[in-house]
Amino acid sequence: MLNIVYMDIEGNYPRYSGDIQAVHPDWNVGDPLPDRWRAVEVDDSPETVVTYPEDASDENPKPPLTYQKLVREAPVFNATSGVWTQGWSVETLDWEAPDETG
Amino acid sequence: MPLGAFKVALFGSGSGASDTFIAEIRSDTSDSGSALQRNMSGIAVDSDENVYIAGYGSKAAGGYQAWFIKTDALFSDFTINRVSDANATEQGNWYYQDLFNTRTAGSSTDQIWWGGQVNNVSPEFPRWCATMKSDLSEETDTFGGFMWYLNSWPWNNSGNYNNEPRGILASSDSNILVGNSRLYETQQSYQNAVFNTVFTKSSSEYAIAYAKSYTPGWAQNAYTAGNWLRATGSSSSIWEDHDFYFGTSNVSYQNGGAQLFRRYGGGHGSEDSHCYYPNTGTINTGSFQLTGKGNYLYLVCMNNGDSSTHLCKINEFGTSSGDIVWSRETYRTGQNGQQGYQTTPVIDSNENIWQTHTYQYAEGSVNRMGTIIYRYNSSGTIDRCYDLRQATDITDAYNYQFPRQLALSYSEDILYMAFGSYADGTTNTGAYVLAVKTDGSTTGTATLGTGSGPAVDDTTWVLTSDTSYATSATSDWVKTSTSGVSWGSIQPNQFQSITATTTAKTGAITLGAF
Numbered sequence: 325m326l327n328i329v330y331m332d333i334e335g336n337y338p339r340y341s342g343d344i345q346a347v348h349p350d351w352n353v354g355d356p357l358p359d360r361w362r363a364v365e366v367d368d369s370p371e372t373v374v375t376y377p378e379d380a381s382d383e384n385p386k387p388p389l390t391y392q393k394l395v396r397e398a399p400v401f402n403a404t405s406g407v408w409t410q411g412w413s414v415e416t417l418d419w420e421a422p423d424e425t426g
Numbered sequence: 427m428p429l430g431a432f433k434v435a436l437f438g439s440g441s442g443a444s445d446t447f448i449a450e451i452r453s454d455t456s457d458s459g460s461a462l463q464r465n466m467s468g469i470a471v472d473s474d475e476n477v478y479i480a481g482y483g484s485k486a487a488g489g490y491q492a493w494f495i496k497t498d499a500l501f502s503d504f505t506i507n508r509v510s511d512a513n514a515t516e517q518g519n520w521y522y523q524d525l526f527n528t529r530t531a532g533s534s535t536d537q538i539w540w541g542g543q544v545n546n547v548s549p550e551f552p553r554w555c556a557t558m559k560s561d562l563s564e565e566t567d568t569f570g571g572f573m574w575y576l577n578s579w580p581w582n583n584s585g586n587y588n589n590e591p592r593g594i595l596a597s598s599d600s601n602i603l604v605g606n607s608r609l610y611e612t613q614q615s616y617q618n619a620v621f622n623t624v625f626t627k628s629s630s631e632y633a634i635a636y637a638k639s640y641t642p643g644w645a646q647n648a649y650t651a652g653n654w655l656r657a658t659g660s661s662s663s664i665w666e667d668h669d670f671y672f673g674t675s676n677v678s679y680q681n682g683g684a685q686l687f688r689r690y691g692g693g694h695g696s697e698d699s700h701c702y703y704p705n706t707g708t709i710n711t712g713s714f715q716l717t718g719k720g721n722y723l724y725l726v727c728m729n730n731g732d733s734s735t736h737l738c739k740i741n742e743f744g745t746s747s748g749d750i751v752w753s754r755e756t757y758r759t760g761q762n763g764q765q766g767y768q769t770t771p772v773i774d775s776n777e778n779i780w781q782t783h784t785y786q787y788a789e790g791s792v793n794r795m796g797t798i799i800y801r802y803n804s805s806g807t808i809d810r811c812y813d814l815r816q817a818t819d820i821t822d823a824y825n826y827q828f829p830r831q832l833a834l835s836y837s838e839d840i841l842y843m844a845f846g847s848y849a850d851g852t853t854n855t856g857a858y859v860l861a862v863k864t865d866g867s868t869t870g871t872a873t874l875g876t877g878s879g880p881a882v883d884d885t886t887w888v889l890t891s892d893t894s895y896a897t898s899a900t901s902d903w904v905k906t907s908t909s910g911v912s913w914g915s916i917q918p919n920q921f922q923s924i925t926a927t928t929t930a931k932t933g934a935i936t937l938g939a940f
Contacts, residue, residue, distance in 0.1 A: 327905060329750070338902055342739060342752030346805045353746070369906035374678050380644060385615045387645035391678040396705055396904065419678075 326365060330406070333360040337399055338410075364399045364408040372414065388419040437862075437889050438870035446840075448870040448887050450849075451481065451495070451857040459710055461809035462882065464857040468525035468831045469844035472536035476837055478525055479844060480540060480756035515615065523830055524770075525595070527597045527653040539603055541594035563810030574605075574634060576621055580613030582726050597655050601627045601664050606672070607649045618647040622672040624689075626664055638687060639914040648676045651684040652725065652770065656742060658690075664691050669744065671723065673716040681705070683712040684725060686906045688743045701746045704729065704736040705902040706754065718742070719773040724750065728768045728783065735765055735783045737802065738903045748905065752806040757799045758813070759894060761785040766795070769843075770831045772866075777804035782829045792823035798844060799832075799862070800896045810866045817871070823846050840866055849882045856882035866891045879940040 329338040339361075341353050348358045359364060372392035380386040392414050399410045434447040452464065467480040479495040487735035526539045567674040594605045610618045624636040644647040651673025660666045671692040675682060683703030689695050703728050715726040723740040738753040758765075782799040794815070801810035816825050828846040835842070840859050849856040862868040873886040 327749070330636065340750045340752050341752075342546065342806055343900065346752075346807070354751075363756070367904075369680070369904075371678055374646070376644060378580050382614050385644040387739070388643075388678065394904070396902070 328363050329366055331362040331364055331399060337364065362408050364410050367409060367411045369394050369412050370414055390416050390419055392416050435872035437868050437872050440905045446863055447861050448633065448872045449859045449875065450882070450885065451479065451859065458936055462485050462854040464845045464855055465832045466846045466857040467523060468540060469526040469833045469842050470525035471640055471833050471835050471842065472527050472538065473529060473836045478538050478843065479859060480525055491821065500721045517641050521755065526595060528598055528600060532575065537596065537600065538756060539596045549739060561584040568616045574611060574623065576607065580611040581609040595653050595655050597668050598657060602655060602668050603632060604653045604655055604670055606653055608650055617642050617644065619888045620648045620650050622653060622673040636689065638672055638689070641914060642676045646678055646860065648674050649713065649716035651686070653764045654716055654718040656718055663692060665695055671716060671718065673714060675714050680906055683718070684727070686716065686723070687913055690744065698743055699906045700743070702738060702740065702904045703904055704753070705733070706732060706734060706755065715768070715770040717770050719777070724771050724779060726768060726771060728765060728779065730764060733764050735768060736769070736901045736903065737779065737781060739806065750905050751904055753901040753903035754802065754806050754898050756783040756800065757897045758787070758796065759897045760787060762781055762788050763793065766826065767828050769832050772834055774834055774838045779800065780832055782832060784827050784829065789818065794823055795825050795827050797845065797898055798829045799841070808893055808896045808898050810864070811891065811893045812862055812868070813890045813892065813895045815858065815888050817888055823849055824853060849885045854882045856885065
């Protein structure tokens with residue numbers, strides 16, 4: 325399903341349906357957007373991957389080598405389609421054992 | 427007055443002051459060991475405004491003594507009788523986590539549910555849960571309950587971190603229960619995994635009916651992000667009447683976000699999931715707490731990576747695909763560091779959301795800890811904020827506070843907070859209950875103790891009410907598809923139930939100011 329978020333009249337992004345309703349209480353999802361608000365279609369995020377040493381196995385478990393983070397790209401306007409879209413980039417990071425929670 | 431028979435220290439004075447208090451709870455029974463380690467576990471209120479409080483403290487014989495209070499009656503020294511195992515009548519170390527109140531549909535009787543963990547019942551590593559009868563007036567009253575554990579290699583250890591396990595959630599008709607566990611294994615992959623388990627009622631017994639796991643992989647750690655049962659409005663069948671939401675997080679996938687999984691529909695149903703995270707810095711040791719009410723989920727993220735606390739309001743998955751409604755990031759104005767601890771929010775009948783978290787602030791040359799309790803209205807605007815600090819006569823910086831659970835009175839005019847604290851400038855831990863008015867009017871100073879009783883007791887608490895104490899801003903939360911994550915179906919027969927009864931007897935307890 326299409327993932328829609330919003331940009332407010334000052335260009336702040338992202339904003340959500342409740343943020344619009346806070347300014348325009350009568351507005352509901354599906355209604356025409358209030359003046360100067362913009363809808364942005366968010367691309368599906370790419371899968372993130374964790375890599376392990378080649379010789380890791382159930383008999384020889386080893387910590388990962390790398391993991392990945394998603395980075396939200398700035399929304400862009402496609403003049404042809406008239407649609408704002410937002411994509412993702414992927415950043416690969418060396419594995420450092422994350423701190424234990426708790 | 428809640429906690430009627432006990433002495434408490436009051437905040438403020440004048441009309442209504444008796445409703446707003448702070449109380450210190452001492453489980454100083456004859457079986458107690460050190461009086462210096464008292465742990466608060468949870469709080470709940472029933473429809474008659476009885477207040478239930480649970481916690482545990484150290485015992486002279488070792489281990490812990492669990493205790494349970496219903497307004498002015500104490501029940502302690504729980505004994506677990508594992509009736510399915512004739513060789514075992516063991517009292518382990520009980521670790522509570524959260525109390526929940528539910529009222530069975532069509533009944534006038536409330537039920538208080540709790541969940542937690544039992545140690546010292548080797549070789550199993552069970553979680554237990556129990557239902558308590560509302561009338562706890564008899565000395566030998568029986569608490570019904572059951573235990574369960576994962577009976578599947580290679581899981582050989584248990585975690586007891588944060589919200590894991592987080593109590594047991596019961597549907598309003600008590601036909602469905604859901605709980606979670608977090609297990610660690612050193613036999614194969616050295617990983618921490620999360621297991622969510624659903625129990626259905628058959629006659630008067632509960633049996634495991636459905637389970638879902640998340641196993642993160644070699645040397646990785648998954649964490650529970652909470653559970654929620656959402657009433658769908660159907661009355662067709664056990665499986666159609668409620669959607670089950672399970673949460674888990676793993677810092678290695680999708681920016682450490684919380685993967686929320688829903689099981690819905692008839693039979694064992696259909697499944698869908700989404701991932702959510704606050705997109706501010708790296709989520710390091712992020713801790714997520716899921717809850718919900720009506721058509722909305724509420725997901726809290728405490729991120730120790732940048733000392734931030736976030737709240738996201740999310741549409742239920744069925745009709746609006748789990749889209750974000752609004753999201754906020756909240757600080758204590760002037761805080762200078764780690765926030766540390768928070769609770770699962772509570773939501774009132776007007777969709778106001780109460781939340782709390784601790785924070786660090788500088789006072790002179792030392793850093794100290796405080797707690798703010800704040801309320802978002804349904805639009806995401808903060809309209810209440812209480813600030814709780816210890817008086818400056820405790821000059822040691824060692825004054826961590828540990829909020830455990832919030833609870834609203836049935837009439838929603840009082841908010842309770844169960845919490846622990848290093849209250850005397852050392853690591854001696856006291857157990858406390860705070861009650862404030864939900865209209866924001868409670869303020870004042872309350873002093874507990876005279877110095878003559880067992881530590882911890884010399885504590886003066888200062889409570890102020892000012893919405894400017896909470897700095898709130900729109901938070902960049904991301905909703906993405908769940909990817910890179912494998913949810914596993916755990917067959918019910920991989921779990922084993924232990925039929926158990928729990929008994930409790932009354933005991934002495936000290937509560938209040940003297």
